[in-house]
Amino acid sequence: MPGKIKVKVLAGRNLPVMDRASDTTDAFVEIKFGSITHKTDVCRKSLNPHWNSTEWYRFEVDESELQDEPLQLRLMDHDTYSANDAIGKVVISLAPLLAREANNAKSTATPHGGAVMSGWIPVFDTMHGIRGELNVIVKVELFSDFNKYKTSSCGVQFFHCPMIPPGYRATSIHGFVEELVVNDDPEYQWIDKIRTPRASNEARQVAFIKLSNQVQRLVGLKAAELGANAVVGYQQDFDLEGEAGVVARAIDRDRREDKCDKDRGSPRHARHESYGGREPAQASHAQNSSLNATSTPLGIHRRSSDSDLSVTPKGGSLNTSAGNVGSGGGAILRPSMNSNNLDMLEYPFLTMTEYPPGFIVHIGGTVCARSVKLADGGEGAARAAWWAELRTELRAHARALRCNAVIAYTENTAICEDVCVLSASGTAVVINLDCDFNAEPEPTSAPAVPGARSLEESECEWCSVAHVPYSPGAGPYRAELAVCGGCRRARVPTVLLATCAKPSKLVSHAKAITLTAVAARVRRAPPTSEPGARDISDQLPFLEYELHKLLLAKLRMQGANAIFSLQTQIAIGERCVMALASGTACRLAALPPPTPPRIKASENDKDALEIQKALWDSFAANRLANGFDVGVPEQSIGGALPELEGEEAPALDLCADKDACVLELDEAEDGLRWSIFDVENL
Structure with a gap:
């Protein structure tokens, strides 16, 4: 779809002084698109020039060049006896005008004069920053073209x-x-x-x-x-x-x-x-x-x-x-x-x-x-094949979870020298493409009597989104599952991690908090060539495990059981590799409430009892500060949330069969101090 571009330069303002002798500027503008360049007249001795010419500078280009090339306006200072000085530049992408004009070009009901953009645009110099403004008018007109082999995507x-x-x-x-x-x-x-x-x-x-x-x-x-x-x-x-x-x-x-x-x-x-x-x-x-x-x-x-x-x-x-x-x-x-x-x-x-x-x-x-x-x-x-491998692997993971789609899909890279780490992530879900895409979110409510609905109707409950899509014994890996806190029938994970935003259907406490976890490992090989790539490849699984473990520990200490909008990033340096994870933590009513971490130690270890009490105090304080100690969340869920009873610290439980977060204690004093410091910072 070939087209025509028309440009008019009206005025400039707040230009810098380029001629020290007269403290003024002799400004003119070069308008360039592709290989064609036009020039305006020189407006002498003015820091706020006005070009009174009614002339439109026209460019007739083909469809591919129309979308690929930017419109460039270079503001210059004219010098008689030396080379002209560059003041700054304006680079305009025509994509917004092309999308608007492509739709108008197909309309035969009413005549149209093309898509227009006008106003004051900052003049930017890569060495000095903003150096004034230009008042320009840009108009784009497209010619109707029914060639099925067109190379543009206008519209x-x-x-x-x-x-x-x-x-x-x-x-x-x-x-x-x-x-x-x-x-x-x-x-x-x-x-x-x-x-x-x-x-x-x-x-x-x-x-x-x-x-x-x-x-x-x-x-x-x-x-x-x-x-x-x-x-x-x-x-x-x-x-x-x-x-x-x-x-x-x-x-x-x-x-x-x-x-x-x-x-x-x-x-x-x-x-x-x-x-x-x-x-x-x-x-x-x-x-x-x-x-x-x-x-x-x-x-x-x-x-x-x-x-x-x-x-x-x-x-x-x-x-x-x-x-x-x-x-x-x-x-x-x-x-x-x-x-x-x-x-x-x-x-x-x-x-x-x-x-x-x-x-x-x-x-x-x-x-x-x-x-x-x-x-x-x-x-x-070759690079496209790299990403295709990751997408195929991601799709296999989704299939193993009995899901049919991956939402909130993102791709990231980390590059140091010639070593490149490619990352692809998303949330595996079961989706319904026959739903109403334009439905407005409705207030979430739960049935007053759990179990009063049929099995088909239960899928419309507020807790159904949190139900695992696979059978408890047929999962791809050993996962900790619990009975749903809403319907009391289906199975839900004890902790839910998702890269998407929290669905409006899920009931949660009103407050949400931001969690961030950072893990790092020292590189053991030179940062370049094949040894550096092999070293990073060997350390990535352990780095991700440390990051995941730290993130879950912080999530548990805050009294939350789900993270949404989770973002993970890998950074590579010359001496170390870092992993950063951040997300929004919340307390879902369908998932079981987290329990305070317990310490695995001997019964006569007084230091362990003190750390156990410090853990409980920190856990209770975080729940109170986040509002997770309230029995009923913001929206009614037909029953109070199961909470830990009592305000005193529980007795030290040394049973290995209990669900516990284990902190290994070292007999050395340094290890004990580190454990207490870590508890205070969770």
Whole structure:
């Protein structure tokens, strides 16, 4: 979809003094897009110049260049007998204007004059910071193009928010999309040795913007091929690999959305170029039954080869509508996901963290996969294969938990020299794709008499989200399970860790706290080449175990039993490797309340009794400060929470069969002091 860009520079203000003799500036602007450059007239001897010219500077470009290239406005100071001095630069991405204009270009009801952006924009210099402002007008006009081999994704809107944005409603989910682009880093090019620091910084800044626009365009193309008109939960990262180059990555979840008309309150479809200017037909919503604990868990039978979500899943159970393909010859609309074809997806991942009620049926737990690689250059296909391995492993973990999707999915990297640690994490859940994506959260309530409902109705209870999706004896590993505190029938974990936000359906105490845990290990090999990568690979499992153990200890001492919005990050230095975990801790009513930690020691050890009492005092003080000592949470749950009875410290229990947090005591005084110090800081 080729287009036309028109730019008008009106004025500038608060410019710096560039001519010391007259304390003024002779300012002019260079407008550049791609390989074409225009210049304004010189406004002499003014720190607040005004260009009275009514001339529009025009650029006619093709569709791929329109999305990849940024609009650059360089503010210069004119010198007669020497080279012109650079004041600063304005770099504008045209993506917001392109998305708006692509929808307007398909409308034939009313004429339109293009998408316009105007106002005062700060002028930035990489050496001195903000150096004044420019008042500009930018207008983008697109020409209608029905070429099905187009290389632009104009019309696909991108949302970085973790949920469906306000004013929109989702009608379907199409699939997980990822893209990766590798490019040379301008800082490591040979020309960087002879150019000025300002030129080097600007070259890198423009290179990053071009990479960002290119990745977004390629993601939009994949979204359009799937039949989506919006991308929600868009995540973009840059991996700086030194001389190996720069890697731009993007992951997201494609959706078809309707934009709500604020005046009438009725839904109106945002037009997409795939429809050729026509309004899309409403897709029929299949009323499939919701997934529940009594049904056969999904996620057992899936393809093991097809990873491209644009390939139509096997089988004839897809819900498609007849009016999905327009006459304009645009991209073919693929069928959206539902509970029937979700099993066929290679990567059933969702990047959003907040979901409507009824979407999450059961939470299986947090799943994570890491890999250590050597960044030795190469094409993007090799790096894409690295991430594909992690996603396949993550999907296997979700299947082992009897879950059919991974939500709140994120990808992170840690790079030191040529050693790169790749991390992929998310929350394995059982989801219901046939729920109402636009339902508003309702006040959570529980039945007054537990067990009074049928088994089918029990899945609608407030506690069903916390029920484990697997049978107690058929789990992938030995897990501590307890009877649900709500329905008193199903099984729940004693501690719940999730990377997503807390579902509104789960009842919890009103207060939530932030928990942070840090673990570190010293590197035993040089930080570069294969020995360094092997050393990190050997230490990562132990580092994660220490981090997990410390996080659970802090969670227990705070009187909480669940962590949501959990984020874990690995940092690599020349001498050590660190792991950081942070999240929001809360007290769920469905999960059993945590018990204070107990010490394993001899009966005659007085120091152990003192530490045991200190542990209990700290545990009780934390519960009181967090509001977890109240029997009934903010929302009624049909009965008080089971709490520890009595205010005095319990007697030292040395039974090994009890559920206890064990603190090993050393006879040395230093070990005893460390134990007391650690208790006070939990």
